[in-house]
Amino acid sequence: MRKKVWMEWSLPPALLPQITGLAEYVDDGDMDKLRGSTVISGIRRYYDGEFMDRVGPELVQIAKPGIGVDNIDLDAATSRGILVCNTPDAPSESTAEHAVALLMAVAKRVIVGDMQLRGAADIGREEMLGTELFGSSLGIVGFGRIGRRVAEMTALGIRMKVTIYDPLLPDDFDLPEGVSRTEDLDAVFAENQFVTLHTPLLPETRHLANERRLRLMKRGSYLINASRGGVLDEDALIRVLEEGHLAGAALDVFDPEPPLADNPLLRMRNVVITPHIASYTDAGMAAMQAGTVENIVNVLKGERPRWIANPEAWPGRTEPANA
Numbered sequence: 001m002r003k004k005v006w007m008e009w010s011l012p013p014a015l016l017p018q019i020t021g022l023a024e025y026v027d028d029g030d031m032d033k034l035r036g037s038t039v040i041s042g043i044r045r046y047y048d049g050e051f052m053d054r055v056g057p058e059l060v061q062i063a064k065p066g067i068g069v070d071n072i073d074l075d076a077a078t079s080r081g082i083l084v085c086n087t088p089d090a091p092s093e094s095t096a097e098h099a100v101a102l103l104m105a106v107a108k109r110v111i112v113g114d115m116q117l118r119g120a121a122d123i124g125r126e127e128m129l130g131t132e133l134f135g136s137s138l139g140i141v142g143f144g145r146i147g148r149r150v151a152e153m154t155a156l157g158i159r160m161k162v163t164i165y166d167p168l169l170p171d172d173f174d175l176p177e178g179v180s181r182t183e184d185l186d187a188v189f190a191e192n193q194f195v196t197l198h199t200p201l202l203p204e205t206r207h208l209a210n211e212r213r214l215r216l217m218k219r220g221s222y223l224i225n226a227s228r229g230g231v232l233d234e235d236a237l238i239r240v241l242e243e244g245h246l247a248g249a250a251l252d253v254f255d256p257e258p259p260l261a262d263n264p265l266l267r268m269r270n271v272v273i274t275p276h277i278a279s280y281t282d283a284g285m286a287a288m289q290a291g292t293v294e295n296i297v298n299v300l301k302g303e304r305p306r307w308i309a310n311p312e313a314w315p316g317r318t319e320p321a322n323a
Contacts, residue, residue, distance in 0.1 A: 003300055004058075006034055008042035009065075012286075015293045022300040039063055039296050042071075049076030060317045061299045065288040066091050066279060067146075068228060069309045070201040081316030083299065084309040087291030088145065091279030096149035098278035099196055099226040102250035103138075103154070106222055106272045107131040107194070115269070127269070131193070131222070131247070133158050139192035140164045141185070141208070142199035142227065143173075150196060155179045163188060190216040194224065201228035211236035220247045226278045229255030238264050241271065252278045 005019055008029035019025050026033045034040070037055050040047070041063040052059055052073075061083045062072055069086055077084050105111060108130040116123040138154050140147050143166035155162040155178035162179045165188045175181060182188060189195055189209075195217065199205050209223065209232040217223070223246060225232050234255055240246050248270035254263070257276060265271050279288065291307070298305040302319045 001036075001058075003038040004033075004036060005039045005041070005296060005300075006037040006055075007040070008045065011289055011293065015289060018293050018297050019300070022297065039299060041065070041292060041296070044071065046071050046073075047077075048073045049080070052076060052080055052082060057317070060319075061085055061296065061305075063292050063296050063299075064309075065292045067095075068200060070228060070230075072309075074310050078310045078313045081313055083305065083313050083316050083318065085292075085295040085299075085305045085307055086309050087288050087295070088307055090287035090291045091284045092145035093149060094281040094284030095226055095278040096146045096153065097281075098252060098274070099146070099150050099198070099224060100153050102226060102252065102272055102274070103194060103196060103222070103224050104133065106224070106248045106250040106270070107133055111272050112269050123269070133160055133194075135159065135161065136194065137161045137163065137192040139188035139195040141188055141195065141197050142166055143169050144198065146226075147198035148176075150198065151179050152176050160194075163192060186213060186216055189213045190218070192221070193218060194222045196224040197227045197231050199227055199231055201230045206230050207233040207236075209233060209237075211239065214240045215245065217246060219245055222247055223249045224251075225249075226252040229253040229257050234263075234265070241265075241268060248272070252276055 003023035005023045005025050007027045010027045023038060035056055036058050038058055039061045040055060047062055059082055062077060064086045067086060067088045069084055072084050074084055109128045112123050113128050116128065138160045140151055140162060143164045147164065151162050151164060154160040155176055163182055164179060165182055165185050197209060199208065211233055214236055237249060241249060250272040252274045253276055259266060265273065295305040295307060299318055304314060308314055
């Protein structure tokens with residue numbers, strides 16, 4: 001029986017031959033064509049055990065472009081021998097750049113300046129008074145690929161004083177010049193003028209930036225989140241912004257996503273928002289597409305993919321290459 005790759009997004013033509021030479025290719029997300037797929041790939045749909053069973057026993061891999069796999073039930077996939085593969089290297093640079101762009105935009109009042117120049121007469125010059133970044137302090141929560149690049153850009157480029165927190169980081173990890181480390185998560189919030197979140201969404205990191213920690217931040221501080229919306233308690237953020245405790249926030253992610261139309265954050269002029277586009281660049285997309293295809297081709301050929309989010313599931317339902 002010919003293998004099938006079912007996708008909810010389309011690949012560029014240049015990459016298609018790598019898959020079509022090995023399997024039937026479906027890219028319209030048609031649920032009527034789902035059954036019997038060897039590989040499925042989507043971005044926003046939640047893949048739980050029920051959905052996996054709906055595909056059938058032929059399902060070998062769920063291929064996710066990008067880093068986060070919080071829309072996939074990893075335990076359900078692992079128990080069924082289904083590999084979950086992502087592309088953690090692909091969007092790192094673009095996402096780190098976007099986080100720094102958000103930081104600079106909210107600190108420099110870029111959005112209100114743009115609004116004022118385009119005719120928002122109620123914006124006075126005092127509302128456009130920005131915050132200088134040189135010599136100011138930045139706390140980074142999570143020091144994976146993205147957090148490391150943010151640290152390099154801000155410490156070595158802007159010359160901010162950077163403190164990082166990551167309990168999984170080896171003790172002997174070599175930090176860039178101008179970057180220090182703390183084992184105290186609360187201190188990251190309490191001691192820095194800017195805090196940026198770069199941790200995956202896990203049960204233990206949901207609402208990591210909760211109301212208690214937001215209130216630990218100095219009055220006039222800023223929060224940036226380009227990780228996952230659930231890492232931040234949005235209701236708490238709204239309260240501390242409305243009270244004037246924080247000077248501003250910059251967000252690329254929300255919970256739920258997209259944000260509801262009545263979300264107060266959408267109306268706040270001291271909040272910079274973007275619609276989860278941190279990784280959405282020409283280079284970022286090309287790398288995610290190529291990485292996803294590489295993962296799919298590996299499985300179709302019976303080879304171990306380079307990136308498996310649930311490595312304990314290997315080899316699972318994969319047919320060995322020499323079978």
